[in-house]
Amino acid sequence: LVWNHVLMNEGPQISPSGLPPTVDWAGDHAVIIDQTLLPAELRLVAIRTVDEMIAAIKRLAVRGAPAIGVAGAMGVAVAAIAAEREGRPVAWVHLEADRLAVARPTAVNLRWAVERVRPAIEFGAPAVVAAALAIRDADIASGMAVAARAADLVIDLCGTPVNVQTHCNAGSLACAEVGSALSVVRALHFRGALGVVHVDETRPLLQGARLTAYEMNALGVNYRVQVDGAGPSAIRLGLVNCVLIGADRIAANGDVCNKVGSYPLALAAARAGIPFVVVAPESTLDPMTPDGTAIEVEERSEDEVLLWGDRHICPPGARAWNPAFDVTPADLVSAVVTEARVIRPNRGERL
Amino acid sequence: LVWNHVLMNEGPQISPSGLPPTVDWAGDHAVIIDQTLLPAELRLVAIRTVDEMIAAIKRLAVRGAPAIGVAGAMGVAVAAIAAEREGRPVAWVHLEADRLAVARPTAVNLRWAVERVRPAIEFGAPAVVAAALAIRDADIASGMAVAARAADLVIDLCGTPVNVQTHCNAGSLACAEVGSALSVVRALHFRGALGVVHVDETRPLLQGARLTAYEMNALGVNYRVQVDGAGPSAIRLGLVNCVLIGADRIAANGDVCNKVGSYPLALAAARAGIPFVVVAPESTLDPMTPDGTAIEVEERSEDEVLLWGDRHICPPGARAWNPAFDVTPADLVSAVVTEARVIRPNRGERL
Numbered sequence: 067l068v069w070n071h072v073l074m075n076e077g078p079q080i081s082p083s084g085l086p087p088t089v090d091w092a093g094d095h096a097v098i099i100d101q102t103l104l105p106a107e108l109r110l111v112a113i114r115t116v117d118e119m120i121a122a123i124k125r126l127a128v129r130g131a132p133a134i135g136v137a138g139a140m141g142v143a144v145a146a147i148a149a150e151r152e153g154r155p156v157a158w159v160h161l162e163a164d165r166l167a168v169a170r171p172t173a174v175n176l177r178w179a180v181e182r183v184r185p186a187i188e189f190g191a192p193a194v195v196a197a198a199l200a201i202r203d204a205d206i207a208s209g210m211a212v213a214a215r216a217a218d219l220v221i222d223l224c225g226t227p228v229n230v231q232t233h234c235n236a237g238s239l240a241c242a243e244v245g246s247a248l249s250v251v252r253a254l255h256f257r258g259a260l261g262v263v264h265v266d267e268t269r270p271l272l273q274g275a276r277l278t279a280y281e282m283n284a285l286g287v288n289y290r291v292q293v294d295g296a297g298p299s300a301i302r303l304g305l306v307n308c309v310l311i312g313a314d315r316i317a318a319n320g321d322v323c324n325k326v327g328s329y330p331l332a333l334a335a336a337r338a339g340i341p342f343v344v345v346a347p348e349s350t351l352d353p354m355t356p357d358g359t360a361i362e363v364e365e366r367s368e369d370e371v372l373l374w375g376d377r378h379i380c381p382p383g384a385r386a387w388n389p390a391f392d393v394t395p396a397d398l399v400s401a402v403v404t405e406a407r408v409i410r411p412n413r414g415e416r417l
Numbered sequence: 418l419v420w421n422h423v424l425m426n427e428g429p430q431i432s433p434s435g436l437p438p439t440v441d442w443a444g445d446h447a448v449i450i451d452q453t454l455l456p457a458e459l460r461l462v463a464i465r466t467v468d469e470m471i472a473a474i475k476r477l478a479v480r481g482a483p484a485i486g487v488a489g490a491m492g493v494a495v496a497a498i499a500a501e502r503e504g505r506p507v508a509w510v511h512l513e514a515d516r517l518a519v520a521r522p523t524a525v526n527l528r529w530a531v532e533r534v535r536p537a538i539e540f541g542a543p544a545v546v547a548a549a550l551a552i553r554d555a556d557i558a559s560g561m562a563v564a565a566r567a568a569d570l571v572i573d574l575c576g577t578p579v580n581v582q583t584h585c586n587a588g589s590l591a592c593a594e595v596g597s598a599l600s601v602v603r604a605l606h607f608r609g610a611l612g613v614v615h616v617d618e619t620r621p622l623l624q625g626a627r628l629t630a631y632e633m634n635a636l637g638v639n640y641r642v643q644v645d646g647a648g649p650s651a652i653r654l655g656l657v658n659c660v661l662i663g664a665d666r667i668a669a670n671g672d673v674c675n676k677v678g679s680y681p682l683a684l685a686a687a688r689a690g691i692p693f694v695v696v697a698p699e700s701t702l703d704p705m706t707p708d709g710t711a712i713e714v715e716e717r718s719e720d721e722v723l724l725w726g727d728r729h730i731c732p733p734g735a736r737a738w739n740p741a742f743d744v745t746p747a748d749l750v751s752a753v754v755t756e757a758r759v760i761r762p763n764r765g766e767r768l
Contacts, residue, residue: 269620291737294620299740328646333681371642379618384640385641392647
């Protein structure tokens, strides 16, 4: 069991979530938690080839914009090591990096991280590994920094206790190990400022029910899982006073692309007059994309909606529309909080 | 197989949905489709006791506000027949009626229908049966009348083709046999005015994926099933130009109580400037309830959210919040269409 990453070289040999790192490096290969098996099983999987990493990203064994960024960078490191072992040219590593960059289309972190390590390729595998680990460490540091800043902001905006509505999983399982939105939940909890957390189950792949609930359980906070259609009701009824979510890409004007089902929470929050706060690392910001209309939203397999495991939910012949993400217009976004700053898109602030 | 109800004594020996009646009467007992088994199996179940009827209503074997109204009335008829057979007093039938009226709390049709047949109790079982059948026939006639009126309205508001977003199942399976919102879809289809129908799967019990998809399949229309979180995106992206849903109760001011997940569609429709149209029989209107805050929203078992069949989705110890319905404020409701009239709550019109 690989559970040996020391957070920032301080503290105990586990991450603050109580889980092993979501994406870790083990000398010459990557190690990920296979999130498709949670919460039933916590299985760590060694990733020794680019094909394995791409498959893990595509099937959401590793998911969450920051985590797949780190995974993409480590995928390039795996390629660089393979190239040296097998006597392949540098150009081959670049082609492998190209394949990694497009394993999923929407989260900008994946492409960002691959391009970030790419210049190291010409300096050999150890340089690529070091560059990938730097991205991993920056992600962890980002989670720590954003948590404090966002917790300050949320307490300022909402008072205490903060009762949180969240969606999907923007936790340690979405990042290298600390998390974005759920790192704020953790900070609020440790400050004694947290009330209850309402967790959308997040169909079709149930990242909320499976992963966020798992993290909330580990943290020992008071939480309730609900169907996605109930989130806006929780807001309307005043059961929560803050929406805290992550993001997969944020456009220059502040439009936020996140897991499908985020937009209805933003609509409900605006109507109820409660803050809709997006927590993400700077690597999720995409100033080159002018607004949400320019973001490619991944459409995933219809079977994710039509089947449950191998059992048909729908009648034979049914078709599905399965966008993985939605776009929340900037005017509904109260704040984007990163490790570096607070941006207020609904006040017209741009990235 | 009981498939012999002649619609209004006209036309072929099947209902316009192509399905047997959702709730039917067979001489001395009721017959329902067990909707928990759809779409895998179309099973008709005989209901010979009040306990059986209450259990069927509670476990959603029969569901949909109009359908459980008819079921409640037929439950009183079953009680009246049992009383005569077993020599029980009229007061006993009234007590059985009391139990039926509260089998589920939110839909007003159930209580309405039970109270509607109650005066017949003193005239004996045949009178109660006749009163229950009158409610059934009125429900069927209502579905036919509302379909034409609402189709006219929707074409007027949206032009053609009408691309529909719906939620849950407001179809023949929610009524005695014609349906509310889906009767309008059917009318639009037969007029050549229907484009595509976006069907929310409707967690936790998947009435959309299981039942509405089943009805759309039978009707041969172009439809797509989507997760509930995607409905507001379908609206935002212009994939649909009209929301058509049913209702479980409508308050005097026009606040609409319907399956949880309806409110986010109303928010998205208002933002996109497309009509949010509620289709329901007059028996769903509740002028005695001033507004949505006075409606008791049923909270159902946490296991509906936490389990899939007998398999745990969430980690051990997880808790759920499982409201069956939500309330859409009147200002977001473009129209309530019944067999008798069109009400425009967002213009301040009251019931």
